[in-house]
Each structure stands twice: as C-alpha cells, then as structure tokens.
Amino acid sequence: MSWRAVPRRVLTGLVFVAVTLHVTPIIGNVLHRDRAWSSVAILASQLIIAMAVLVPAQPLWFLGVEILVISVLWAIRTIRVTRELSSAMRRLNRPSVSWQVEWPAWIGWVVALAGSGVALVAENGEVGFPLLALAMVGMFSFAIWSAWVLVSEVSD
Secondary structure: OOOHHHHHHHHHHHHHHHHHHHHHHHOOOOHHHHHHHHHHHHHHHHHHHHHOOOOOOOOOHHHHHHHHHHHHHHHHHHHHHHHHHHHHHHHHOHHHHHHHHHHHHHHHHHHHHHHHHHHHHOOOOOHHHHHHHHHHHHHHHHHHHHHHHHHHHHOO
C-alpha cells in the first residue's frame, strides 16, 4: 500500500466510525445524513479523479472532460442542497460563522475543479493541474471537516 493512500483510508474509516457511533442522530437529521454522504462521495470522487489522471497516454482534453463531468455533478448537488436544505441549515443550532466559512470553501473547490476541467479541455496543463491540485486539497479538507463535525457535534 502506498503511503499516499493512507490518509484517505484513515479519513474514510473516521467517517464510518462517526456514523456507526451516532447512527440514530445522523440518520434522523437530514443535514448530518447529507454531510456523511458527501464526505464519502468526496473521497470517491477524488479516487476517480486520481485514476483518471493516472491513465497512461490519455489526452489532456479527455481528462478535462472527465473532470468536468465530476464538477458538473458536484455543482448540481450544491444547487440542490442549497435549495432543499437551506431551511434546515437555518434551524440547526450552529454558529452562523461555521456556515459562512463552509459554503465559500465548498464553492471554492467546486469552482477550482470546474476551472481545472475547462483548462485541461483547452489543453492548458499549466493552469489545469494547479487548479486540480487546489480542488483536491479543498475536497480533502472538506471531507476532514465534515468527519470532524460528525464526530464532535452529533450526540445520541
């Protein structure tokens, strides 16, 4: 096993531990359930992106299309969650500063991911790969934050 795979495996384990320790409150709360799902889905997306990057002799434009597809799915999900869960977010007893930090960070990595896809479709790897790196760091950071929220804020 590569040392690079260890953090993602540990984080995935942390998400599953958080969910199993607090399964009733997480399943019973639409926001926590969505947070648990998104943490695992972010890590799965990163795995798919990493596999796409490692395909030998793949043209840059095709990698860009693959990344664009993933970024469009996350953009659609972001819009859906904003529309469907915004009232539940307002009712949750959390400091508003948490939401004011989370949403711009979330939107930032989605935009960086989409920008990397566009740049790679245009075969501009000098812009696309740094944006992809930024998006991957943002995605991983958000997955860590979500796992922490599930462990620390959810109680039976």
